[in-house]
Amino acid sequence: MTTAPAWPSSPAAAPSDTDLERLDAWWRAANYLSVGQIYLKDNPLLRKPLQREHVKPRLLGHWGTTPGLTFLYAHANRAIVQRGLNAMYITGPGHGGPGLVAASYLEGTYSEVYHAVGEDDEGMKRLFTQFSFPGGIPSHVAPETPGSIHEGGELGYALSHAYGAMFDSPDQIAFTVVGDGEAETGPLATSWHSNKFLNPQQDGVVLPILHLNGYKIANPTVLARIGDDELEALMRGYGHEPLIFTGGFDDEDPLEIHRRFAEVLDTALDRIAEIKAQAAEDAEAGRETERPAWPMIVLRTPKGWTGPKEIDGQQTEGSWRSHQVPLASARDTDEHLAELDAWLRSYRPEELFDETGKLVPDVASAAPTGTLRMSANPSTNGGAVLTPLRLPDFRDYGVDVPVPGGSISEATKVLGTWLRDVVRENPSTFRIFGPDETASNRLQAVYEVTDKQWNADFEEHDRSEHLARAGRVMEMLSEHQCQGWLEGYLLTGRHGMFSSYEAFVHIVDSMVNQHAKWLKVTNELEWRRPIASLNYLLSSHVWRQDHNGFSHQDPGFIDHMVNKKAEIVRVYLPPDANTLLSTYDHCLRSKQYVNVVVAGKQPNPNWLSMDEAVVHCARGLGIWDWAGTEQLGEEPEVVLAAAGDIPTIEVLAAAKILREEIPDLRVRVVNVVDLMRLQDESEHPHGLSQKDFDGYFGEDVPVVFAYHGYPWLIHRLAYRHDRHSRIHVRGYKEEGTTTTPFDMLMLNDTDRYHLVMDVIDRVDGLGTRFAGLRQRMVDARVRSRAHAYEHGEDAPEIVDWQWSDEVDAAAGAAAADTGGDNE
Amino acid sequence: MTTAPAWPSSPAAAPSDTDLERLDAWWRAANYLSVGQIYLKDNPLLRKPLQREHVKPRLLGHWGTTPGLTFLYAHANRAIVQRGLNAMYITGPGHGGPGLVAASYLEGTYSEVYHAVGEDDEGMKRLFTQFSFPGGIPSHVAPETPGSIHEGGELGYALSHAYGAMFDSPDQIAFTVVGDGEAETGPLATSWHSNKFLNPQQDGVVLPILHLNGYKIANPTVLARIGDDELEALMRGYGHEPLIFTGGFDDEDPLEIHRRFAEVLDTALDRIAEIKAQAAEDAEAGRETERPAWPMIVLRTPKGWTGPKEIDGQQTEGSWRSHQVPLASARDTDEHLAELDAWLRSYRPEELFDETGKLVPDVASAAPTGTLRMSANPSTNGGAVLTPLRLPDFRDYGVDVPVPGGSISEATKVLGTWLRDVVRENPSTFRIFGPDETASNRLQAVYEVTDKQWNADFEEHDRSEHLARAGRVMEMLSEHQCQGWLEGYLLTGRHGMFSSYEAFVHIVDSMVNQHAKWLKVTNELEWRRPIASLNYLLSSHVWRQDHNGFSHQDPGFIDHMVNKKAEIVRVYLPPDANTLLSTYDHCLRSKQYVNVVVAGKQPNPNWLSMDEAVVHCARGLGIWDWAGTEQLGEEPEVVLAAAGDIPTIEVLAAAKILREEIPDLRVRVVNVVDLMRLQDESEHPHGLSQKDFDGYFGEDVPVVFAYHGYPWLIHRLAYRHDRHSRIHVRGYKEEGTTTTPFDMLMLNDTDRYHLVMDVIDRVDGLGTRFAGLRQRMVDARVRSRAHAYEHGEDAPEIVDWQWSDEVDAAAGAAAADTGGDNE
Numbered sequence A, B: 001m002t003t004a005p006a007w008p009s010s011p012a013a014a015p016s017d018t019d020l021e022r023l024d025a026w027w028r029a030a031n032y033l034s035v036g037q038i039y040l041k042d043n044p045l046l047r048k049p050l051q052r053e054h055v056k057p058r059l060l061g062h063w064g065t066t067p068g069l070t071f072l073y074a075h076a077n078r079a080i081v082q083r084g085l086n087a088m089y090i091t092g093p094g095h096g097g098p099g100l101v102a103a104s105y106l107e108g109t110y111s112e113v114y115h116a117v118g119e120d121d122e123g124m125k126r127l128f129t130q131f132s133f134p135g136g137i138p139s140h141v142a143p144e145t146p147g148s149i150h151e152g153g154e155l156g157y158a159l160s161h162a163y164g165a166m167f168d169s170p171d172q173i174a175f176t177v178v179g180d181g182e183a184e185t186g187p188l189a190t191s192w193h194s195n196k197f198l199n200p201q202q203d204g205v206v207l208p209i210l211h212l213n214g215y216k217i218a219n220p221t222v223l224a225r226i227g228d229d230e231l232e233a234l235m236r237g238y239g240h241e242p243l244i245f246t247g248g249f250d251d252e253d254p255l256e257i258h259r260r261f262a263e264v265l266d267t268a269l270d271r272i273a274e275i276k277a278q279a280a281e282d283a284e285a286g287r288e289t290e291r292p293a294w295p296m297i298v299l300r301t302p303k304g305w306t307g308p309k310e311i312d313g314q315q316t317e318g319s320w321r322s323h324q325v326p327l328a329s330a331r332d333t334d335e336h337l338a339e340l341d342a343w344l345r346s347y348r349p350e351e352l353f354d355e356t357g358k359l360v361p362d363v364a365s366a367a368p369t370g371t372l373r374m375s376a377n378p379s380t381n382g383g384a385v386l387t388p389l390r391l392p393d394f395r396d397y398g399v400d401v402p403v404p405g406g407s408i409s410e411a412t413k414v415l416g417t418w419l420r421d422v423v424r425e426n427p428s429t430f431r432i433f434g435p436d437e438t439a440s441n442r443l444q445a446v447y448e449v450t451d452k453q454w455n456a457d458f459e460e461h462d463r464s465e466h467l468a469r470a471g472r473v474m475e476m477l478s479e480h481q482c483q484g485w486l487e488g489y490l491l492t493g494r495h496g497m498f499s500s501y502e503a504f505v506h507i508v509d510s511m512v513n514q515h516a517k518w519l520k521v522t523n524e525l526e527w528r529r530p531i532a533s534l535n536y537l538l539s540s541h542v543w544r545q546d547h548n549g550f551s552h553q554d555p556g557f558i559d560h561m562v563n564k565k566a567e568i569v570r571v572y573l574p575p576d577a578n579t580l581l582s583t584y585d586h587c588l589r590s591k592q593y594v595n596v597v598v599a600g601k602q603p604n605p606n607w608l609s610m611d612e613a614v615v616h617c618a619r620g621l622g623i624w625d626w627a628g629t630e631q632l633g634e635e636p637e638v639v640l641a642a643a644g645d646i647p648t649i650e651v652l653a654a655a656k657i658l659r660e661e662i663p664d665l666r667v668r669v670v671n672v673v674d675l676m677r678l679q680d681e682s683e684h685p686h687g688l689s690q691k692d693f694d695g696y697f698g699e700d701v702p703v704v705f706a707y708h709g710y711p712w713l714i715h716r717l718a719y720r721h722d723r724h725s726r727i728h729v730r731g732y733k734e735e736g737t738t739t740t741p742f743d744m745l746m747l748n749d750t751d752r753y754h755l756v757m758d759v760i761d762r763v764d765g766l767g768t769r770f771a772g773l774r775q776r777m778v779d780a781r782v783r784s785r786a787h788a789y790e791h792g793e794d795a796p797e798i799v800d801w802q803w804s805d806e807v808d809a810a811a812g813a814a815a816a817d818t819g820g821d822n823e
Helices: A017-039 A066-083 A097-106 A109-113 A121-130 A158-166 A186-197 A227-237 A254-285 A334-345 A411-425 A444-448 A460-465 A479-491 A503-523 A557-562 A577-589 A610-619 A645-661 A690-697 A712-718 A741-747 A752-762 A771-791 A809-817 B017-039 B066-083 B097-106 B109-113 B121-130 B158-166 B186-197 B227-237 B254-284 B334-345 B411-425 B444-448 B460-465 B479-491 B503-523 B557-562 B577-589 B610-619 B645-661 B690-697 B712-718 B741-747 B752-762 B771-791 B809-817
Strands: A086-091 A172-179 A205-212 A240-246 A294-300 A407-410 A430-434 A473-475 A495-501 A534-539 A569-572 A594-598 A603-606 A621-623 A638-643 A667-672 A703-707 A727-730 B086-091 B172-179 B205-212 B240-246 B294-300 B407-410 B430-434 B473-475 B495-501 B534-539 B569-572 B594-598 B603-606 B621-623 B638-643 B667-672 B703-707 B727-730
Touching: A017 A066, A017 A097, A017 A121, A017 A254, A017 A334, A066 A086, A066 A097, A066 A172, A066 A205, A066 A254, A066 A294, A086 A097, A086 A158, A097 A109, A158 A172, A158 A186, A158 A205, A158 A479, A186 A205, A186 A479, A186 B186, A205 A254, A227 A240, A227 A294, A227 B227, A240 A254, A254 A294, A407 A411, A411 A430, A411 A444, A411 A534, A411 A577, A430 A479, A479 A495, A479 A503, A479 A534, A495 A503, A495 A577, A503 A534, A503 A557, A503 A594, A503 B503, A534 A577, A557 A569, A557 A594, A557 A712, A557 B557, A569 A577, A577 A594, A577 A603, A577 A610, A603 A645, A610 A621, A621 A690, A638 A645, A638 A752, A645 A667, A645 A703, A645 A741, A645 A752, A703 A712, A703 A752, A712 A727, A712 B712, A727 A752, A741 A752, A741 A771, A752 A771, B017 B066, B017 B097, B017 B121, B017 B254, B017 B334, B066 B086, B066 B097, B066 B172, B066 B205, B066 B254, B066 B294, B086 B097, B086 B158, B097 B109, B158 B172, B158 B186, B158 B205, B158 B479, B186 B205, B186 B479, B205 B254, B227 B240, B227 B294, B240 B254, B254 B294, B407 B411, B411 B430, B411 B444, B411 B534, B411 B577, B430 B479, B479 B495, B479 B503, B479 B534, B495 B503, B495 B577, B503 B534, B503 B557, B503 B594, B534 B577, B557 B569, B557 B594, B557 B712, B569 B577, B577 B594, B577 B603, B577 B610, B603 B645, B610 B621, B621 B690, B638 B645, B638 B752, B645 B667, B645 B703, B645 B741, B645 B752, B703 B712, B703 B752, B712 B727, B727 B752, B741 B752, B741 B771, B752 B771
Parallel strands: A086 A172, A172 A205, A205 A294, A240 A294, A430 A473, A430 A495, A495 A534, A534 A594, A569 A594, A638 A667, A638 A703, A703 A727, B086 B172, B172 B205, B205 B294, B240 B294, B430 B473, B430 B495, B495 B534, B534 B594, B569 B594, B638 B667, B638 B703, B703 B727
Antiparallel strands: A407 A603, A621 A667, B407 B603, B621 B667
């Protein structure tokens, strides 16, 4: 475990009136700039009387949450200046974009990153005009916003991201605003429990601030309407020490409000300093630190605070009506224009900005400088602080493959041995996330060098079962948390992977959408440096969920991902252990991708030696000439292609039957590891030219393709290639139940016998010549099912099937050795 | 509001020793049958010495959670018998399938539904053999399990389903077991808050039982390791009154355990009876009932309770090792076989079953009879109690369309007027679910006759904003909750719809997977009657999220759904208000489907009169001859096709340009409402024959297709049709940001100008003849973008575009009338 660095000690001094006045001025400046961004396209400092033409024609943005966000930012800044905290700011209500853009502009970061938006009148005009404007910037806290690692367009992930960012960042604190709207989402509701997974010595601090402004788009929020007794109980139940603050609902002097909130925040930060001091002391003494009740703050303010109290006789401040743009007709009616003018002037811009339009130094001094600025925290531009992993040579972990199929391995278990050493070599920059499935997915070798990090209560025997206060494996039964933590970890410059059951990774479909969008946008932003890829390992896949049944069978995540931009998504289906090693090495080296790797955990023949695997993976697909019967220089008569470990077995079994039964048929066997290779080069950077495609798949011969997932995807990928309609795809067609593995294949017509039938049906002339063979294939299917239904397991000729006679008995023995499994 | 029926009053009598002995015997019987299902394929009542060959060759199933489930079931039965409760049982840990199958077998329901599995030796042998066996039944609580509405393969939805089932079921109670594993998921964590949405007068009761057996597959659970203080606080914070029970961890006499738990359950049920009595009294007096603190039970028992305490020297009962099959080698080693024998005999089967294998009457009397049996509750076979909706004639709600484009409507707003009357006509069988978006998606007309149901705290002004204790609209900012509630409501025989922003419906990708699987399986079960379809209304769609930006733009839910079985999924893209009405009428009448309807909420021209709309929707697609330039009987030279409201506008605009600029070009315009029509008839029940396909799209002419979503989907759907490569598709290609609506189209090459360019590029001979026109299109795009970037809005020629000269100024006036919107 890393020894915790010294946490800044707590100064006792309460803020002076001058401090609070300065803080208030900074807050007014941030609010002024926020309103300006939403409404104005000219006259940024109101040096001229406000005219309709200064107002944007289309008013877009969200005011309601913004003043609360700037209030908190201003107070966080006071604490940072006073204490020297290394802090970042995570904005759950990400639609409060104007507030965060304003803050980073006031801190000077915005102009550093975007030179055109300078700290003067002209720059402020640009700042206002570009907001939520074509060719400008999004209305939300987005990748474009300096200091952000969290967009918040889709709500619910603020705390998961924050905790992910704080793992292995012992000297950092994340001020994390949770909107009371997003607090209703499932992912957010469970993410409070992240505190049971944080280690006070080795990890940083998350200070959640539940911002109760009371309303969503059109409704009150649940947490604002359950009473403080239930709310406090809820937060205590989540393991927090809640500090509840209410301000802004009456005519209290703003300085008094600031004084009261500063006290609350200082209480929280003092408590955190105590916890961190204790943790440091414990670390020094080699003691563990028990999970403390971390403080959290409930910040109850009016929605649209400091905005118009009423518009057209209807309550606005403190109502859902201030959610977006409260003065929608500011350009259309004199009355609304006047109200906008009064609203803007209420912040007294003339006190805040000098004649050039620059923030006056005294107000600027309310914020920290350099990398202590939350908008310039290096960790929020993760690629800039990214250290490449030290990766052991994966070749050293390969399995011996004397002949194709000549040994048997559980591919993910082999991968686990390499990952073990990845963990060992990278003790503070690499983590494995998964919903209670790391061992079930056979990565248990990692437990030789690390543990599962757990900071809930311990029982005696836990220690022998790899639970510890600190460890590289993060397991909580929430795919949302695994995804959110990993994203936060990656976005702050670290590395990791997410191991999941294939079917249930759909739980994070929408989250990975947002991450893919983040990557796409950051690819277009020069100043955002590339971060490590998000790596999935999808195991316990569709073909081996015969025991858990239909609910556990869904290979559609690949389809979901393929709709993302080609430059973001990679999909790999390594057919065996050595190819999985080579693939994962590649994934852990890569940046800015979402890598989807599907690999089985069950005993499976190995086909390629390590050298062959490296070449095969580098090419992404290849002709397995040892498996086919074509002669050098002759076009094959049929191509049998496979993508996926189980389809590979079936294709090879079909090829063997064909070799024996129709020895003069020229069969080519192609195996695809990198699914994106099937696309045309115009569609994807990994795509093949027409010439290369024909080189692999023949020019105009039938292709019988056994695919791991939904068959349509292969058609889709190969669509741009000429003569694609000759490709006949088998795969999962949503048929399944609790049955045997081979019956799963038969239910979906993807078994070896059916593939042989497909070849007979597709190659000219075979139908009549080999009607008998075809009938034998039909019979074999019937027999296989009958055997399964009678005995509850597949027939020996399926289970003990061997690709070639050279495969010695050792393979069978190895298979028997691996034991049963049915997680 | 419905008046609450009388809730059964609470009998005071505590159970006698005889009652408890009977209960214990029933529990032992259920456990015996559970173990039998997991392990045995013969010798079901151990009348012969147990031999290896009696044990299944492949041991599959989950023991760990099962005894807790049967314990609770037995106790619920005692209460049902004593109180006459109308109850159902929802099993969050659905992998405890053997326990629920056992319960329904003991109640006789199983044999009623599956005659072959009788109540005798032979039947019991079948019961055991079929479990988790090819050709048999799944290992989980599945559609095949009588009394189930919840599979639980994917965890997290038990409470959402339970609350959904209890809405408008005032005389029912759902005993709802929440596993402590699933309690870690996001959806489950927020679903506790469902109690703020339940009305004690009009709705039924959910009694959550948090089953803390302490372990997941390989880890302890969070809620089992936070201490009772935090756990109690958490439950109180969620608004519950927790009753904590611990049993089974020492050698306490089982009867004592039963006595103690019966007391806890009676306390909960007495409290519920009080609440219901108060609610009835309030209803009688016309008073509202405030949200009570509903009781919930924490049931702490050992995992694998009553199973082997130790196996091979390792703790099993009370450990994750009992999660699945604790005696994995029962068939392989004498020692394990003997342990299995002892385990089975520990339940004393000879006391429980008579010589024929039938449950002895005294034990059977521990369970209720008839429809009071939870396994035979009619509501759990929703289709059997389904009443069709009373649907007002949608034609009466149509908008006037004097000429195509001759009026403008917000389609979803028009739909809202019809939905208002659907609500009015069906006051207790139809609900609208949505995450805070019913009004934002423009269905606000429903508030003329109903409210949003809300049972958290009220503030004064809420009443004027459609919040009420009871109402047909359910809004919580959790797509998971909306989906889960709706599923529970549908599965118990009611009707409903889910209105969501298009991009964020991906949040429930995995949930709808499971629902689609449920429907697929129930289609194959004669005794399960068809339930109402799950209807989505996806609005605020990709093309009109120009203001919220990239994070809000994702049309991929359609792609996700299309991987489901063809007989389950329907996708509709009505181009205007009248077609939306017709489509939704069709959806609300349908059964056993998932209907995905995508429709915009912004002002949009109406193209079809109601009569035309009815015909168009009945056909699912159609040639809009008024929009094209082809002559009767002549093949067109190009087909412009559209699916989706915005693409329809662009196609018509392109057609108009072509009509004016290349008047002699024979252009056909095709509009597609029912996306599944594009498939081949062999692929989908709605698919077209080749002849019909050619009839619509011409035999071999270029088709330029503007599609609402990711373009690939059109290729996929049309793939089986001959000459499909002539189809050139434009659609969303993951390009977007905060910009104008038309710029969104241009970013994705789906705008009118680009479609004209596509026609010029695709039709032989046009390229040279109309190079000038093509260049003007390029220029128009440049000008449009320049205008947008300068003014922040689209140019007047885009916004005020009219299909034909006949369209009078009224249309423009109507558009101006609708006001701005940017939720």
